[in-house]
Amino acid sequence: MEKNLPPATVERLSNYRRKLKGINTEETAYIHSHQLAHLMRINPAHIRRDLMLINFSGDIHKGYNIENLIAKIGENIDCIRKQKLAFIGIGDLGRALASEFKNKDSKLEIVAAFRLEENLNDESVDFKCYPISKIKQVLKKEEIDIIVLTLTKINLKEVLKNIVDSGVKGILNFTSAHLDVPDEIYVENYDMIGKLEKLSYFTSCKD
Amino acid sequence: MEKNLPPATVERLSNYRRKLKGINTEETAYIHSHQLAHLMRINPAHIRRDLMLINFSGDIHKGYNIENLIAKIGENIDCIRKQKLAFIGIGDLGRALASEFKNKDSKLEIVAAFRLEENLNDESVDFKCYPISKIKQVLKKEEIDIIVLTLTKINLKEVLKNIVDSGVKGILNFTSAHLDVPDEIYVENYDMIGKLEKLSYFTSCKD
DNA sequence: AATTTCTTGTTAACATTTTAACAATATATG
DNA sequence: CATATATTGTTAAAATGTTAACAAGAAATT
Known part of the structure; x- marks a missing residue:
């Protein structure tokens, strides 16, 4: 197909x-x-x-x-085999997504989240939370396919290097940082500030 | 203009x-x-x-x-007067946005966030965190213009009623719930699962 | 002074996305 | 049985968004 x-x-x-x-x-x-x-x-x-x-x-x-x-x-x-997701930075959005995926026999599965804090396992979700420092080994071990990036206070260059090396295929980017990755990696940018300013433009009465 | x-x-x-x-x-x-x-x-x-x-x-x-x-x-x-934002549900994304807006003399300002937990003031941000139960009074008092919705475990119908009544002009919706609000309110939907499945489609090798 | 080079501003072409229009057709109704 | 009605499948048109092309003109170079 x-x-x-x-x-x-x-x-x-x-x-x-x-x-x-x-x-x-x-x-x-x-x-x-x-x-x-x-x-x-x-x-x-x-x-x-x-x-x-x-x-x-x-x-x-x-x-x-x-x-x-x-x-x-x-x-x-749908793709043939399950695709594995990992979050870098996570909050209500990730938890909401996790509950969406649960019991939905989706081909997408959240398998890990990375946070700044150490030892922050959240019993309300069924994926593991790791400190960002462990990203290299986890990405490799878990064979992550797609990254959802929402965290800005990281060493982006190093994190991206690990992402590229690990064979990740796509990134959904919520930060305003530009992701300098090879063309093989499909990047979908969502610039929240841009969206908000657009919203503001069309909702405010300018006279 | x-x-x-x-x-x-x-x-x-x-x-x-x-x-x-x-x-x-x-x-x-x-x-x-x-x-x-x-x-x-x-x-x-x-x-x-x-x-x-x-x-x-x-x-x-x-x-x-x-x-x-x-x-x-x-x-x-830009609109003439500052527009006020409030988050319903918030995590890394909100904190990242908050730091983007800080010192940027933007016309957009985050003034409040609502969470499920009580008393969850976060000293890393400069807006106030309220329990979702206080939404009615806060929206009115603060004259919120734009809502960013990321939380699903709420009584959506009631929350929406409060949002509409308070005079909010736009909603940036990250949940997959359909928002049944009057046409005057500008709704921008961002369906993360849709985006992820699209990403998955274009990154997976289908044969 | 003439030529080359570069960049803007603008128009036209192209691509994609969305919506309208309508033929074909099956059921229901008089 | 004929007519009205409703819905799909498909094509055409409209709207929106993106990219290419190029004239006009200013600086730099020969």
């Missing part, structure tokens, strides 16, 4: 699936494009177009079979 | 400014489009186009005057 789906579609498919999994299919086995669109707050045409791209057909009158759709989305966007 | 800048441009302008503020203008007072583009890892044409949209002219040989550009960006994207 080739990776020829547009990025925006991949993201939406993931979101559709999460929403669909929340539906009790014993009560309602089928859903219409406009119903799902309403739940997602997007345009119905979007749904139909996305499902067309993964070749999923619905019943012209009953709509889309929810269980089949969930499976079909998986076939298209 | 009208809000006729494209959203993507507003976001980039904010990012340019943050990068420019990190430059020592005593050493280098001017910057070329390709230099800034290199720092931002984007296309030089993008820079020139964005600056065209805010009517900022550079010197054909020296480039763009950094201080003037910072000021001009402010004129275009």
Whole structure:
């Protein structure tokens, strides 16, 4: 299978699936494009177009079979083997994610978090917390695939070197630091200040 | 002044400014489009186009005057009065943001954070931490403009009611919950799981 | 003084994403 | 049985975002 789906579609498919999994299919086995669109707050045409791209057909009158759709989305966007996540820096966001992943037979799994503090194991999560100093050995040992970076008060250069050496394939970057890594590593930057200033621009009355 | 800048441009302008503020203008007072583009890892044409949209002219040989550009960006994207932020749920991300805002004479200011725990004042930050139960009175009293939501284990419906009633204008939502608020409130959703699954899709070898 | 080189400002082309439109078609209804 | 209705699948159009191209013009160089 080739990776020829547009990025925006991949993201939406993931979101559709999460929403669909929340539906009790014993009560309602089928859903219409406009119903799902309403739940997602997007345009119905979007749904139909996305499902067309993964070749999923619905019943012209009953709509889309929810269980089949969930499976079909998986076939298209999930990787074969489980991918392992690690957080560098973590708070409510990481805990929230962890509980999302739990019991969801997701192909993504949080296996470690690194913090500044020593010995900060949190019994509310089921992944291990390590001090940032142990990053090198843990990344190697656990074969981490994806890093979520939220911590700025670290020796970034050294940490990045360890990340690159360990074979990490992608980084979701929430810090405003620029990550100087080889092109093979897929970096998705999320600049919170930029988003906030945009929000501020569109919410403030300028006169 | 009208809000006729494209959203993507507003976001980039904010990012340019943050990068420019990190430059020592005593050493280098001017910057070329390709230099800034290199720092931002984007296309030089993008820079020139964005600056065209805010009517900022550079010197054909020296480039763009950094201080003037910072000021001009402010004129275009900053609101007149300071806008107040509050976090619902907070960890490393919030602390990182707080340190970004500090001493940056930004028009955005974090004034409060709400947590599940009682009495959890953090001496490393300069905003106050409240238990989530106090949200109603604090939002009103502090006149919060923007909410950053990262906490899921709350009574969302009630919290949202308080947010709407208090006159909040925008919400940056990191949870996967759907926020049912009036259209007047600008909601920017960031679905981390969606982003992670997209990352996973583009980093995994599917064969 | 002429030529080369470089950079801005601007337009046009291109790419991607989103939305609209509508034919095809199956069910329900009169 | 004919008509109305509703929904998918698909194509076309619109909107948005990005990149390329290049004229205009200033400094540096020959």
